[in-house]
Amino acid sequence: MTSSPSRALRRSRADGALVAALAAGAATAGSIVVLIFAFVAREAWPALRERGPLRFVTDEAWHPSDGELLLLPMVAGTLLTTLGALLLAGPLGIASGIFARFYAPARAARLYRRLVALLAGIPSVLFGLWGLVVLVPLVARLGGSGQGLLSATLVLALMILPTVAITADAALGAVPQPVLQGAAALGLGRWTIARRVAVPAARSGIATGLLLAAGRGLGETMAVLMVAGNVVQVPDGPLAPLRTVTANIALEMGYATEGHRSALFASGLALMVTVGALVVLVEWQRRRTVRA
Amino acid sequence: MARTRIVALLLLAVFAGGCGVGDAAAASGARLVLTGSSTVAPLAAEIGKRFEELNPPARVDVQTGGSSRGIADAKSGAADIGMASRALKDGEEGLTVFPLARDGVALIVHADNPVRELSRDEVTGVFTGRIQRWSELGGPDSEITVVNKAEGRATLEVFLAHFGLDNREVQADVVIGDNEQGVKTVAGNRSAIGYVSVGTAELDIALGVPIRLLPAGGVEASTENVANGTFPIARQLSLLTPGEPSGLAREFLTFAQSEEVHDLIAQQGFAPIAR
Numbered sequence: 001m002t003s004s005p006s007r008a009l010r011r012s013r014a015d016g017a018l019v020a021a022l023a024a025g026a027a028t029a030g031s032i033v034v035l036i037f038a039f040v041a042r043e044a045w046p047a048l049r050e051r052g053p054l055r056f057v058t059d060e061a062w063h064p065s066d067g068e069l070l071l072l073p074m075v076a077g078t079l080l081t082t083l084g085a086l087l088l089a090g091p092l093g094i095a096s097g098i099f100a101r102f103y104a105p106a107r108a109a110r111l112y113r114r115l116v117a118l119l120a121g122i123p124s125v126l127f128g129l130w131g132l133v134v135l136v137p138l139v140a141r142l143g144g145s146g147q148g149l150l151s152a153t154l155v156l157a158l159m160i161l162p163t164v165a166i167t168a169d170a171a172l173g174a175v176p177q178p179v180l181q182g183a184a185a186l187g188l189g190r191w192t193i194a195r196r197v198a199v200p201a202a203r204s205g206i207a208t209g210l211l212l213a214a215g216r217g218l219g220e221t222m223a224v225l226m227v228a229g230n231v232v233q234v235p236d237g238p239l240a241p242l243r244t245v246t247a248n249i250a251l252e253m254g255y256a257t258e259g260h261r262s263a264l265f266a267s268g269l270a271l272m273v274t275v276g277a278l279v280v281l282v283e284w285q286r287r288r289t290v291r292a
Numbered sequence: 293m294a295r296t297r298i299v300a301l302l303l304l305a306v307f308a309g310g311c312g313v314g315d316a317a318a319a320s321g322a323r324l325v326l327t328g329s330s331t332v333a334p335l336a337a338e339i340g341k342r343f344e345e346l347n348p349p350a351r352v353d354v355q356t357g358g359s360s361r362g363i364a365d366a367k368s369g370a371a372d373i374g375m376a377s378r379a380l381k382d383g384e385e386g387l388t389v390f391p392l393a394r395d396g397v398a399l400i401v402h403a404d405n406p407v408r409e410l411s412r413d414e415v416t417g418v419f420t421g422r423i424q425r426w427s428e429l430g431g432p433d434s435e436i437t438v439v440n441k442a443e444g445r446a447t448l449e450v451f452l453a454h455f456g457l458d459n460r461e462v463q464a465d466v467v468i469g470d471n472e473q474g475v476k477t478v479a480g481n482r483s484a485i486g487y488v489s490v491g492t493a494e495l496d497i498a499l500g501v502p503i504r505l506l507p508a509g510g511v512e513a514s515t516e517n518v519a520n521g522t523f524p525i526a527r528q529l530s531l532l533t534p535g536e537p538s539g540l541a542r543e544f545l546t547f548a549q550s551e552e553v554h555d556l557i558a559q560q561g562f563a564p565i566a567r
Binding site: 133241256 | 330356357358359360435437439442443444445459460464465466467468469473476477480481484
């Protein structure tokens with residue numbers, strides 16, 4: 001066969017109709033992203049033009065009804081919770097992948113994967129409700145209101161754990177058998193094979209999973225909103241309350257008009273660009289590995 | 293490429309659509325568009341449902357967006373009727389106000405909190421951070437967790453206005469969105485104090501949620517006292533039209549102010565206005 005699959009498809013008339021339908025579907029899906037981006041950019045434009053993007057970092061505080069638009073504490077809140085959640089969920093997720101691939105009996109591994117997938121399917125508002133009713137009173141025993149950086153990070157870590165665990169599991173499963181068999185033939189133990197051979201070989205897949213998890217963490221709204229305390233400030237300790245960019249949008253969008261509304265869209269645009277950059281990074285990471 | 297053309301067409305459709313929706317809805321005679329306060333919206337939607345049943349071809353479309361949007365939309369004509377849960381500010385005059393119900397805002401604490409009443413000065417002290425511990429108010433020796441509302445909420449404005457506070461002075465430990473979140477936060481924290489709609493709190497207390505409403509100015513916080521106007525921290529929920537309404541809008545407003553909807557008002561935890 002010398003012709004590419006798509007040329008072969010075009011030769012048949014029935015397939016031609018299918019290709020057209022698929023192309024239309026793909027174009028719609030793709031253009032929705034473009035449209036959302038265009039819409040957010042259009043709504044954010046008044047704030048960016050009239051106030052200038054610098055105001056978001058140089059204003060004194062966030063009092064949108066008085067025209068003060070310091071977004072920095074919210075950005076710090078988003079970064080802190082996401083980083084914290086990655087630090088917790090990263091090692092746990094990778095350990096979970098190693099367990100499922102190298103230690104668990106086949107049947108237990110299957111059941112375990114189902115459970116992790118189930119964890120991924122729990123709606124975020126349920127995580128938030130659990131956090132508010134169960135976790136927050138526990139954290140409150142350490143002092144403060146219980147709503148703050150620690151609670152938000154714990155809930156977020158729990159939410160991104162399945163993403164890390166599933167991708168780490170898949171990446172470890174994709175390590176070629178001969179590599180592992182070779183390691184076993186050298187007389188290496190199970191833990192040494194997992195840690196010294198499999199994890200380094202699956203490094204790129206695991207990194208992709210971490211980046212995807214970071215993307216989810218940056219965008220998570222409801223669960224964090226319910227347990228973060230939402231005071232606009234850079235937290236000065238693990239128990240201090242904070243507000244994330246998404247929580248800020250969710251809290252204020254329903255009540256915002258004109259400049260305030262536009263400023264919220266501008267913060268959303270910044271978030272979209274950040275998540276977009278993460279996706280590009282994931283793609284770059286993947287390609288680099290394919291070449292290597 | 294065909295694909296580029298499709299994208300361009302879709303882009304065009306969205307930009308054109310975004311501008312036209314509100315005007316088209318307001319222009320058609322059998323459809324009423326209400327926008328505004330998210331406090332009033334659930335009640336307006338229930339009244340709208342009953343109104344639709346009684347006046348078959350009519351459609352009532354309720355959208356939220358806050359009191360400010362309701363006022364702006366009623367003025368601009370983007371909506372037939374605006375919904376507001378606060379009084380009109382300077383520069384927002386020129387609208388006809390139709391009072392719908394009253395909603396009291398009261399302080400809540402955990403049910404185990406022994407403090408029974410706070411004076412005006414004590415409340416401002418707690419919310420500005422001058423009073424830090426419950427022991428200063430005759431309660432246990434624990435730090436007070438101040439629960440405040442997010443900027444833009446009508447409950448916040450009513451609360452601040454009543455106690456003469458500026459939101460910048462408030463030293464909050466937790467900032468919440470809606471009333472339910474406030475109730476859950478206080479129910480889960482023995483040393484928390486917050487404020488929510490009296491109706492919401494009463495419904496939750498009836499369900500066994502461990503919170504207690506604090507009286508204000510010696511008046512017990514109950515929907516009854518909100519209805520008869522004796523409870524001091526209250527706001528009026530109202531519908532707004534630009535000038536005198538006519539046609540379907542007038543029919544709807546008459547219906548919404550009649551006794552036929554009092555059960556719906558009570559269901560939402562508000563108090564009908566005694567006439």
